[in-house]
Amino acid sequence: MLNIGEVARRGGVSVETLRYYEREGLVEVAGRNANGYRRYGDDAVRQIRFIKHAQEVGFTLKDIKELLSLKADPGASCCDVRGRAEEKIREMEAKIAVLERMRSILADWAAACPDTGPVSRCPILDALENEMDERRGGMSCLPPGRGA
Amino acid sequence: MLNIGEVARRGGVSVETLRYYEREGLVEVAGRNANGYRRYGDDAVRQIRFIKHAQEVGFTLKDIKELLSLKADPGASCCDVRGRAEEKIREMEAKIAVLERMRSILADWAAACPDTGPVSRCPILDALENEMDERRGGMSCLPPGRGA
DNA sequence: CTAACCCCTAAAGTATACTTCAGGGTCAAG
């Protein structure tokens, strides 16, 4: 049985984070001692590392809560877990696609910018000022059905 | 001179967003009428579209405030603007790299998961429970100098 | 005994970009 500080040290998180995880239902406390101090079993440290590893690959705490439920549920199947992973992969691919598109547009603009002279003739600012909504599709900032 | 509602419609944002932009110093009001209603010049709509376009390519409102300052500053050079764009490109590349790394790890795990059977033998949960910190480098969740 | 260090709670703050709420004037039409 460990105090919160020791669990925090071994898990690589702060005690505040541990209390936060407890509030959020991610880590359970085994019990309390006479002073009201939290006592943790050693599975707590494993649990915290699970959480941190899951965060490292992109799961949110909400996701992780679900993963922990699956892990604890003897009726759950491997398939459920893989489903979560695949969903997360799709989310990431969507985010990557958005970022790639933005990066590519910015890169084009940066290439067009002469890098000298006044801002009044900067093609980047021009591009931002004028329409570019049809470019590559799906970047509309205007209300639908209203041309310029 | 336009009321806030008309500017919102033409700009494709809500009136609350406009008031928010005003508080944040992104859009100036030309004046007020006798009732205290905001009156906007028609450059306001252009300004809002600038903001929206800049967001579409990944600039934050903070970035955009700087871009607007540069745009308004006759002493600023094109170079400054390009600098912001290139910095943003680097930020995006960093984010993309992180996402790619996470995606690739998850994809490997998902491929290893048999997708049948109980969660107790799921390689994804196994991977999350056990160490994977040395994999691909730089994913440590542990405090430095503390092995297992 | 007291400093240093551990623990406790509840609430508020952080960052971002807004939205929603509460409460209340203004204006044109019918």
Add this chain to the structure above:
DNA sequence: CTTGACCCTGAAGTATACTTTAGGGGTTAG
């Protein structure tokens, strides 16, 4: 004169994952 659409302010709420603050008790070494 009322209805509905519009405008105003200031404050709080949203989502995420924590951190910080405020205020206070417990334990141990010197």
